[in-house]
Structures are given as C-alpha cells and as structure tokens.
Amino acid sequence: MQIHLPLSGTGTVPQRLYRDLRLALAEGRLAPGERLPPSRALAAELGIARQAVVDTYERLVAEGFFEARRGAGTFVRRLPPVVTGEQVEPGVGPGRHWRPLPVWGDREAPRRYNFAGGVTDRRLLPMTDWRRAVMRALREEARDRTLQGECQGYLGLREGISHYLGYSRGLPCAADEVMVTQGAMQGMDLLSRVRIVPGAVVAVEEPGYPPARWVFESYGARVVGVPVDEQGLCVDQVPEAASMIYVTPSHQFPLGMPMTLERRLQLLDFVRGRDVLIVEDDYDGEFRFDGRSLEALKSLDRHQQVVYLGSFSKVLHADLRLGYMIMPKGLQAALRQAKSLTDGRAPNLMQKALANLIEEGAFARHLRRMQRLYQRRRQRLLEALAQRPDLWNCLPQVAGIHLTLEFRQSVDKLEARLLGAGINAEDLGGFHASSEGTKGLLIGFGMIDDEDIEVGVRALARALSA
Template structure:
C-alpha cells in the first residue's frame, strides 16, 4: 500500500513531502507509532531522489514528529492530543446547522465512561461488568465456530432482524430466565439496548409528542427521545415504582425499568405493573420495558416481566448482553408485538442493515453450549459478596451519613443522605483520594433531586471495597 503524497511541479520537493507528512501526523491521519516507508522506497514511489525524501524525514525528526529506530526504520511520533473536554468545540458561524450542532454539544452525558487515565483506583461506576471473570477461552472457541459458519453467504449482507440461530437462543434464554412469552419471530437483534430504544423512537415518535420516563431515571433514554423531538415528561416514583396516574393523556411511549429501577433499584410492585398496563392501554401508549440487569437477583421471588403480563400487545421487552457479558460486544435485543415488527425492521434496515453476524454466531453458540448461564451464576456469586460488603459497611462505617435503598437485583445500589452532605465536594475530594464516586442528582430531570450516591460494584474487587469506603469515611469526617 502506497503512502498518499501528491507532488506538484519540480520546486521545493523536500518541502512538499515534509509539509504533507507533517499535516498527516498532526491531523491524526498517520497514527502514533505507524511505520513510514523507507526513504528509498518512498522516493521510488514518488519519482524523487532518495536525498529529497531523507531531507524531509530529517526535518520531521527535528520537529519530533518522527523517530528513527536503528535497524527498524522511521516511525510516527504524534504530538499529545488535547484531553477530551479541555477545549470548547468550535462551530462555524456560517454553518446552516450551527444551532443544531450546538444543541448536541451542550447535551449532558452523565453515564459516559471515563477514559482509562481518568479512572480511579477504586471505581464505583455503574453499568460496568467484571471483565476478569469473563470466560475468554470459551468465547474464543465460540468465535472460532462463528468463523466456520455460512461460508456460502460470506461477503453478503444479512437479515435486519438477526440470525435465526441467535434469535432462537435468545427466545429460549429469556423464557427460562425472565418468563418472557415470545417466539423467535418477534426477537430482533440490535447493537446494544441503546439501538433498540433509538429504533423504537424512530417508529413511534414525532416532534412534540409526549414520552413518559421515570424521574429519576436513565439519562441516555431521556436524552435520546428528546433528541428525536419528543416532549419528555418525568414521572415521579414512590416505593412501588412509577406513579402511573401522573402519566399524561396523549403519551405515545412509556419507558420503565420495573425489575430493578434505574437508578434507585426498587422493583415495581405487581399492583403498579397492572395499573401501568391498564393506563397504557387506555391512552394507546407503547410501554418499553428495559430489563437491563435483572439476571442478577439476590433475594425475594422474581416478579413477572411486564411483557409476560401483557394481553394486548403493548409492551416491548428490551434486553442487553452488555451487563452479563462484555459491553464492547454491543449486542442487545428486543421482543416486539406483531404490530410493530415490520416497521422496526424497516428502520433497522435503513439505519444499519443488520448487526454484525460474526458475533451473532458466536453468541448463539455461547448460549447454546450453556456458557452464558454458567457465567451468570459465577458473576452472581461475586456480585452477591460485593453487595453484602457494601451493605455491611454502609450499616456501620458510613451509617452516620448514608442509608442504602433496598434492592433485590442488579449490580448497583443507591445510597441516600441521612443528613446534609455536600455531595459534589465529596466526589471531588474522593477523586483526589483515588475513589470514583457518582451523584444520584445526575439522574433527575424534572423532580427535585435526592442527595445521595450511585454505587456500581461491577468494576471494583471485593477486597477493595473496605479500603475505598474507609477513605470516603475519612473525607466525610473532615467535611463535618
């Protein structure tokens, strides 16, 4: 593959090579550590003398944009990139879409995970699974199996709804684990749960129509529906879940997390689930049931999913493998009522054709061979120990300041303040002590926020919980 350099005329040849390589390195088109062609080879490709190219390389070396390694060659040494967020994005004043670009620039993304250099030693970030416990050898064998599948179809696009073998595996898994009543026909494979929400919004929403979401709730769902032009209405909660009577007439879509409310963790009561189904039917709304992490249940009897209680085809069940496996796989799914299936598949086809088939084949094998259930059981034991440790320490070490909200499932907990605490200051001081804490206030929109902490325990080892919370206790004592 030839390096893309264009030589014009016969003047300042070394300068032309130097400037184009310098621009390519500074803009990022040539990546840090990438090897440049030997000067002799590049000279032949460009029809120049080797001396000309060597002169350009020497100038790049003086600028510290290229480094030479004896016996290996010349390599790009890109200048350090500015940290994300350190510079305000510039929008060209004459751009017709400038206002829209600024709207996206200003949108809050509280759940965006920090870059590795921004993470603390002790991280209580939510939604992050434990990668060290993932059965990588088993997954590798499943990927090898995937590489051998459908050689006749290789190089062609696939079905928008997903591979039949994976849809069948998902239907069996959620029927067993969550009591979802469906056939593979109603299962659509997506690039994570977030794409499922995006597809549903595109099908069901128009600018100005109402969407009801829990408040506090999942900011990425709220922001997504708002970006599609919907009027997003935050519905407050009580101990049984969303206050159904507060859902306004004319609402098109109702987004809920009934098994393990995000972020408080409370389950929606059976009576409230029935009331929600009745309210949605009365106003003609579709309920989106986001079942993001309920595979991990520690106490109490599992409640029926809303989808299994639905007699009228008004519930879409959304799930993801990001929490039980690895988020980088970007594999999720939804179970659709018949009335929405064709419309959603049309939108899926138009927006991305289909989800990557290699990972679909691998996941189908992973589920079919029992590896998923084994992995869930293994992680369940690990998370149960971490949850117990958090509960014990918040009942003793941090009891003067916080009280945990009871939760039966998932791998995060919410801690509410029992007395006045400057949460923002606590988070800043904890970060200096290498402890990553997160505020509950980030999840409120229309309702007055309760002061407290959102504590994910997927990314922190069990043995690290006590030293981390001891540091938090010491900070709180200093703040008092």
C-alpha cells in the first residue's frame, strides 16, 4: 500500500494520523479488503512512535473501518458513508399552529467592545474552585449506585439553592419547593406549558423581556403589554382577564427601577382569590448597588400565587444552563410531570458540581467578589457615560449588570453603527412590543474588560454622532 499521510494540521500525532487515514478512506484511496502496512513499518516510514500507529489502527478498528485479523495484519473493512451536499426538498414542515419567531440567545460573535447584556465573562469564573467542584462531582458520580437522577433536580443542589436564596435574597424556601431547570428560560417554558390554555391572557411589562413574551405566545397566549412607570408595573392597567402576570420586581428589565413595596402589595391584592399566577423573574437581583435590597416579591406571597425564577447565568455563566424555580404548592405535581416530559432532568454532573461549589463556600465567595468587581466596573462606566450628557441620559439601575441609555435624539441605522464601531450592545427598541419605544441602548458590563470601558464609551459616542 502506498498512501500519502502528511500528518499536517493541529493535534497530537495519533490525531493527525487518524485524520489522514479517515480522509484516505473517505476519498476512496483506501479500499475495502486492502491490507494496511504493519504498524512498525508505517511508524518507521513516517518517523513517528510505533505506539501512535497502534493506537490509531485500534481506534479505526473500534469504529468498524479497519479489521485486525490475528496473524495476518490490519485490513480495511468498510468505508465511511458519504454525506452529499445535494440540494434537497424541504420535506415536512411545522404544524399550522407554529409561528416563526426570532431565536434569542444564540451564539453571538464578540466584537471589539463587548457591552452585551446578560452575559458574563468566562475568565471571571472561579476556575480553581470550579475545577475542584467538577472533579469531586466526577468522583461522586462514579460511586453513585442509584439508577438515575431526580426529575425535580439533585437534592444536594436543591438544598444548596434554598440555602443560597436564604442569604442572597432573603427568601426562605425548602428543598422540596425548588425545581432545578435549564436556566430561567426553561422555568418560563414549563410554567407556560402547565398554565396557558390557548387564548389565555398573559400580562407582561412593556418594555420587557422579549423571550418571555415569545414563549407565552408559542403556547397560544394573548400577550398584553402593561406599561411601567417609576414605581414599576402599573398594576391598575393589568387586564382583569389576565391568568398570568410576568414581572421583574427587583429591577425592571430593561429600565432598571425596582417595583415599590406599594405596587408589590397592590399586585398581590389584585390576584388574591383568583386563579392568577404571578411569575417573578429575578434575573440578576443578587447584584445590588444602590440602597438596601428589597426582598423577593415571593417572600410576601402568603397564598401560593407567586412562582420565583432564578438563574446561575448571571452569577456564574449562562453556559452552565442551570436555573431554578420556587414552585407554588398547587403547581408542583404538574411542573414535575412537565419536566419529565420535556427533557427528563438536568445533567447530574453539572448539578453535583454546582452543589459542591455552593457547599464548599466557594460560590458565596465568588458572589461577593463579583459584587465588588461589578460595583467598581459600574462606577467606571457611569463616569465614562456622564461625559456625554449631550448624547444620552443614563437611567438609574439599582441592581444588575447592565445600564440603560436613553438617547437625546433618535438615531438611525443603530445596528449598522454599532457593528461599524465594533460594539456589542442592544437596541432598547427591541424590548418594546410596539415600535414607538424609547430610543436607546442597553449597555451590559458583565463582559467588558475594565480598561476598555472609557475607550468603548468614546467609540460609542463617535458612532452615534457620525
């Protein structure tokens, strides 16, 4: 057999040899039945260790492409299937009920200045602690004799979450009220699934968080936007027919004011005695900078009408895909059932690793460290933004890892300007259901490097003025 094996590209020698041999198979340069050179001979010819050839042959045997015949050598057994790039008809499509909506939170390329909202920097994760927590979880997994995990979530993590909410949000809850979800997003989805009858009226804040609106609509809800003022949701404008009300009380998304105690009590009073569920999305209420933290709305709920949604996306990273719900009693059975039908449960390893991080105290230390870091970064950003009062007005955000700018005058081609200046930031208009929203930007500071803040803000000012 004569075959060209350049061993080029990245990876270890066995990986490169493997790629070359696969390519030779795919291109038909190796045919079924053909005998491969002995490992010793090939290693000598290529000037590599014999073990690298042995390992690679074994891998291709394991994959069924090669065959080792005792005493006779290694032979090509079969060729990999060919993926053709031919144009095909689209075939079966979605049902007539399915409405195309935007995809939110998909992979986004970083630009020069990352003022993206709702994302945090992987470099800020407590990597040593996290690695140790993952290692410990791997060892625990290896010893675990139970047949499979718990649908509602790993008990150790549910205990950790209940503990965490006690110290971070003043929210007392028991582990059996907690359900572990894939981010807060899945919480909204499961709630919609068990609560929303097609045609049901769901009230959301206007402006607000678009994916919440979309998930409710995808279950057939009639979504009604309710205005917010400086006290939060205008409760007196919530439709009488609403069966679900989605709110962000700790700091309104995207505008930033907390819902006042008066409004919270008014909202609870509004739902009292009716079949209405309040969905409290506390998306990053842990990071609070001005004044004393208002407790979670859920802590005022005496009649099991509030569900609390939280997420580790902002305190750790969204890639973990771990969030949680504090479930009202009456919904627990249905939510467990919905979770079992949706995806079974969250991956054990991730749940155990996070439980370990919490249990070992590393999580609380990280949270505290991030609070200090974000406090400093936010101050620096506020000062940089204050240089250009001619261009924007910065809305007071009491918490969280973004700020909101209202432009002094409307800006055309905003997305193109941001792209041209290498800036990730979100058009505030996108959070309004109507197109007549405030003209402005959501400026996140979870990702931006400290030293990029001033230069990034100057780049933004130039982009808006150009």
